[in-house]
Amino acid sequence: MPAASGQPSGANLTTVFGDANALPKPKRSMLPLLTLLFLISYGLLTLLVVEQNETIQVQRGLLRQLFGDSIELSAMRVRINRQKNDAQSHSQSPASPVTPGDNANSKRNGGGKTHRSAPQKPPKPTSDTNDERRALITI
DSSP states (O other), X not given: OOGGGSSOSSOOOOOSSSOTTOXXXXXXXXXXXXXXXXXXXXXXXXXXXXXXXXXXXXXXXXXXXXXXXXXXXXXXXXHHHHHHHXXXXXXXXXXXXXXXXXXXXXXXXXXXXXXXXXXXXXXXXXXXXXXXXXXXXXX
């Protein structure tokens, strides 16, 4: 068709959805928001690491103090046991005369120590016994 009638030549386009004169909205980028969230999370992670380091240092100090106290307690126990042994040896030597029967008993008991028998093991239940038909090989 000729363009003399005032209308442009060509096919007419119709818009089915929306307004034909509306301009498309510019897309907003999520990059600034994601960058801000990343920086906040990185800061929180750094704060967590610093707090954990402080906690570990405090626990290390407490363990060292506990170890020192344990060594001191062990030294006190050794000193008390030595004092008890010295007191017993001084009180037994001059006060009690040694008789031949007492000397023989002390030799059998290991020099004054009482002999303790080993605890008896309970019998094995029948469910724990191995099956004789198969050979159990362990490395």
